[in-house]
Amino acid sequence: MDNDLHIDITQGCLPVVNAINTINIEEVDKILATLREVILSSQHSLKKPESAEGLSSQIEGFIGKTNSISTKGIGVDLALELFTSLLIKQGIPTNHSGFLSYVGVSPTPASALMDGLISASGMIGSAWFGGAGLVWAENQVLSWLAELAGLPEHSGGCFVSGGTAGNLSALAAARSSFREINPDTKENIVLVGESAHASIHNCAHLLDLSIVTVPCDDTGRVTAPILESLFKKLLDNNQLNKVVAVVASAGSTNSGQIDDLLGIGQLAKTHNLWFHVDGAYGGSFLCIPELKPLFKGIELANSIIIDPHKGLFAPYDCCALIYSEPKTVTSAFSQDAAYLEHMNASPDWNPMHYALHLTRRPRGIPLWFSLAVYGSHAYTESLRKLLVTTQTIKQKIIECEKLELIEHTNLSVILFKRIGWDTQQYYRWSDQCLKEGIVFVVPTKWREKTVVRLCIMTTQLETQRIDAMLLSLL
Numbered sequence: 001m002d003n004d005l006h007i008d009i010t011q012g013c014l015p016v017v018n019a020i021n022t023i024n025i026e027e028v029d030k031i032l033a034t035l036r037e038v039i040l041s042s043q044h045s046l047k048k049p050e051s052a053e054g055l056s057s058q059i060e061g062f063i064g065k066t067n068s069i070s071t072k073g074i075g076v077d078l079a080l081e082l083f084t085s086l087l088i089k090q091g092i093p094t095n096h097s098g099f100l101s102y103v104g105v106s107p108t109p110a111s112a113l114m115d116g117l118i119s120a121s122g123m124i125g126s127a128w129f130g131g132a133g134l135v136w137a138e139n140q141v142l143s144w145l146a147e148l149a150g151l152p153e154h155s156g157g158c159f160v161s162g163g164t165a166g167n168l169s170a171l172a173a174a175r176s177s178f179r180e181i182n183p184d185t186k187e188n189i190v191l192v193g194e195s196a197h198a199s200i201h202n203c204a205h206l207l208d209l210s211i212v213t214v215p216c217d218d219t220g221r222v223t224a225p226i227l228e229s230l231f232k233k234l235l236d237n238n239q240l241n242k243v244v245a246v247v248a249s250a251g252s253t254n255s256g257q258i259d260d261l262l263g264i265g266q267l268a269k270t271h272n273l274w275f276h277v278d279g280a281y282g283g284s285f286l287c288i289p290e291l292k293p294l295f296k297g298i299e300l301a302n303s304i305i306i307d308p309h310k311g312l313f314a315p316y317d318c319c320a321l322i323y324s325e326p327k328t329v330t331s332a333f334s335q336d337a338a339y340l341e342h343m344n345a346s347p348d349w350n351p352m353h354y355a356l357h358l359t360r361r362p363r364g365i366p367l368w369f370s371l372a373v374y375g376s377h378a379y380t381e382s383l384r385k386l387l388v389t390t391q392t393i394k395q396k397i398i399e400c401e402k403l404e405l406i407e408h409t410n411l412s413v414i415l416f417k418r419i420g421w422d423t424q425q426y427y428r429w430s431d432q433c434l435k436e437g438i439v440f441v442v443p444t445k446w447r448e449k450t451v452v453r454l455c456i457m458t459t460q461l462e463t464q465r466i467d468a469m470l471l472s473l474l
């Protein structure tokens with residue numbers, strides 16, 4: 001390799017000799033070697049990040065000042081060193097084997113590497129015209145997911161940044177389709193299960209949709225009889241004709257419970273309502289054939305979302321948004337601009353027409369590459385492994401006298417009580433576990449009471465770590 005060859009960072013990755021904005025081949029190799037190390041290395045330790053002041057003073061110790069951005073630049077060596085030695089060690093990696101809070105993710109090596117390649121490719125994922133090959137590959141993944149859900153063959157959509165963005169676009173599409181038929185209805189209502197994710201509420205507010213909450217049964221699920229009695233009430237109050245959509249959870253984030261998708265879906269169809277299924281967390285488990293019965297009815301959805309950056313081992317940020325009738329939603333998202341006319345008029349598959357975005361990274365590609373490389377069976381096996389670990393931990397909890405397992409959870413979520421503890425004790429314990437680098441776990445609420453919530457998303461969780469966590473509770 002010619003070591004004097006320079007790459008102009010303003011010119012994509014075309015090697016050109018340029019006096020400014022350059023990076024030489026040795027420096028490129030250094031960055032690649034770091035990437036290799038991060039992909040192959042063992043995990044960072046679990047610890048609480050520094051405060052902003054603490055971090056600033058560490059940075060000062062490193063580069064002699066607190067501002068890393070200067071007119072002349074600090075160069076590859078120092079900036080890279082700052083990144084690897086300091087910046088990526090601040091915070092809690094969600095791929096750590098002890099990360100049991102929220103919904104963690106451990107990207108596969110293939111998907112993480114491909115993420116870098118996409119940026120380097122300079123390809124845009126907005127339209128077929130600009131990124132046909134990548135849009136094609138993304139669509140293969142969407143078709144695979146649609147088939148797992150049992151959606152019609154002509155279903156489709158696009159990848160967006162996350163479940164929140166997916167829910168927003170799905171509800172915008174629902175509202176748009178409702179308003180086309182009912183342009184004069186002033187108030188628009190969305191029916192949302194009690195256990196729905198907070199983002200559904202945010203999206204409804206943004207879209208000026210009134211929320212009517214559908215209560216859950218004792219096990220934390222929305223069922224058809226509950227929804228049916230709500231429909232009766234809405235009818236009596238002359239509100240049923242204002243309902244735009246029904247939203248159900250295919251895996252609530254707090255408990256993993258899956259609503260009665262079949263019952264809800266059938267009722268939605270009977271009343272001619274848009275049926276949106278939020279599978280941001282749980283949808284990935286459709287990969288496991290024996291779990292299919294849990295999801296029965298998802299095939300009735302008008303729109304579904306699944307976050308591969310949760311359950312499909314893809315890097316951030318990635319949410320699959322799929323419509324059963326994609327052709328009907330494009331009018332909600334087309335942007336009118338003279339310079340976009342040729343794309344708006346094109347009959348090709350243009351991801352920009354299926355969600356609220358224009359410029360978009362082809363963010364489904366890391367997952368596509370990884371699926372292509374390892375095959376879907378590897379995903380099924382990894383997800384099964386999460387469920388086996390979940391069962392093992394549940395069994396250990398049952399065997400601990402001081403712990404009480406909450407029965408009604410599903411998928412890879414575990415909820416349990418530490419008998420005799422008040423809320424403060426749960427939080428102190430959570431802090432202590434992080435301090436000692438055992439696990440990162442935050443408490444949640446179940447029926448108004450504080451409990452421990454575990455969400456098992458890593459296949460690397462060690463038995464000693466689980467045992468150390470349980471021991472620290474006694």
Ligand SMILES: *Cc1c(COP(=O)(O)O)cnc(C)c1O
Nearest residue numbers: 162163164197199253278280281
């Ligand atoms: C995580 C989650 C969301 C939000 O997704 P983001 O990717 O964080 O925006 C929505 N719904 C459910 C059920 C989730 O678990």
